Amino acid sequence: MSEEQTVTAPEPKAPDQPNIVRTRGVKKIYRMGTFDLEALKGVDMEIKRGEYISIMGPSGSGKSTLFNMIGALDKPSEGKVYIDEVDVAQLDAYELAWLRCRKIGYIFQTFNLIPVMTALENVTLPMIFAGIPTDESIDKGVGLLERVGLGGRVQHKPLELSGGQQQRVAVARALANDPAIVLADEPTGNLDRKTGREIIELLRELNEENEVTIISATHDLKMLDVSDRILWVQDGKIERDQKREELDLDVGQLEHDEENTIE
Amino acid sequence: MSTQVATVGTIEKQISLPLTEAIKIAFRSLKIRFWRSLITIGGIFFGIAFLMSILTSTAINGALLEGGSAQVRALLEQKGTDAEAGVQQIWLVTLSLLVCAVGITNAMLMSVTERYREIGTMKCLGALDKFIVELFLLESAFQGLVGSLGGVILGCLFMLLSSMSSYGTEPISVFPLYSVLEYGAYSLGAGLFLSVIGAMYPAYRAAKMPPADAMRTEV
Ligand SMILES: Nc1ncnc2c1ncn2[C@@H]1O[C@H](COP(=O)(O)OP(=O)(O)OP(=O)(O)O)[C@@H](O)[C@H]1O
Ligand SMILES: [Mg+2]
Secondary structure, X not given: OHHHOOOOOOOOOOOOOOEEEEEEEEEEEEEEOOEEEEEEEEEEEEEEOOOXXXXXXXXXOOHHHHHHHHOOOOOOOEEEEEEXXXXXXXXXXXXXXHHHHHHEEEEEOOOOOOOOOOHHHHHHHHHHHOOOOHHHHHHHHHHHHHHOOOHHHOOXXXXXXXXXXXXXXXXHHXXXXXXXXXXXXXXXXXXXXXXXXXXXXXXXXXXXXXXXEEEEEEOOHHHHHOOOEXXXXXXXXXXXXXXXXXXXXXXXXXXXXXXXXXX | OOOOOOOOOOOOOOOOOOHHHHHHHHHHHHHHOHHHHHHHHHHHHHHHHHHHHHHHHHHHHHHHHHHXXXXXXXXXXXXXXXXXXXXXXXXXXXXXXXXXXXXXXXXXXXXXXXXXXXXXXXXXXXXXXXXXXXXXXXXXXXHHXXXXXXXHHHHHHHHHHHHHHHHOOHHHHOOOHHHHHHHHHHHHHHHHHHXXXXXXXXXXXXXXXXXXXXXXXXX
């Protein structure tokens, strides 16, 4: 794996940035007929503007649930989520839509492109919601698709694209309205190693060039290389909050392990 | 690519979906499900054709009784054809319209259920609940419009021809254009109304879901 080690460690971010995401005592309880499943058991965390955060943890530990809470895609059963120090629970439907449209860009493991729309239309849809004139949104959409390396595929439908290409479209779409935060739930989960690495590299560039805050739930140990901080989730709680610098020793071991596991 | 960074702090409200864009999206969704749309349109088409047939035949018979030749009037009275739609006919029409409405609701429920993920995704991209409702209602209204228009034309033509086969050219010379147009407008309105009502519940249900739930739903 070392010869494809193109991803290099980013500079540590200034610690005096404001919190862009903050959670306090976030719990999520799913009612499952007769018993309650506590998927999140009180999560407190702060994420600074411009950070690249990985949320790591075993399957079923609550990463996606946490992703949905941070992204205002679901309501916590208890506790508060603050985006830019605004309590998300206080927002009305319009403000919530605005938040999802302008402030956060989402990337999913399953890409979630709209199948009836071309790559370009997928990218311009959030701009239509944001009220950007058509000409402008098309220009910008083409620019974004070029930026993610799909300049020649703007008129393709999702089904005519490979998984990696679809995820690139999803990245371009997530960036459509210059979000302050890009939230990704296992963005490399359905991609092979090389393509996954390219997507990670792309996210890192965005993080560095545009100062976008990246928050990514992942199993992918390649993500560790580029993250400023890793939140280890275990059984619905944040078990460890680790800066990259504190990580180097562990990573060697983890990557060694990964090489030995057959995927 | 713009290197502008979103500004800190404020959360605003302005979110839009221009009607032309909504129509484009709705139309494309119909096109991609062409055969299914065609079946839904067919249900509306036959329901409205039935309604229009009964209304047209009532109108033509009325006109013949008033302005037709003695011969035709005698024929009509002998048959006992009433100028007013009978109770039985009203019942049949009501039933056919109910079948229409249930068919549309069913078709819309299916089309909503298979698109939960898409709906969830749209909400992630900033769609308001009412955009989702709007998109589904537009789809349904378009199907209703096409189906009803076809039904009105078929119902009217068929009844005119059937009347002509009994009474020769007289139905044309007394053709009650004004009331047939009026009935046509009613039928068209009924078809559109049923389509929108039938789609309302499924669309509303889909739009209300939190995006996380909508995207989890696998069909
Ligand atoms: N909508 C739901 N209804 C009921 N239980 C749920 C729901 N969503 C998640 N869970 C449960 O909550 C727990 C955490 O799930 P979550 O999807 O957050 O895990 P994850 O860390 O993302 O796992 P993976 O790595 O496999 O994606 C699991 O036990 C899961 O079964
Ligand atoms: Mg998950």
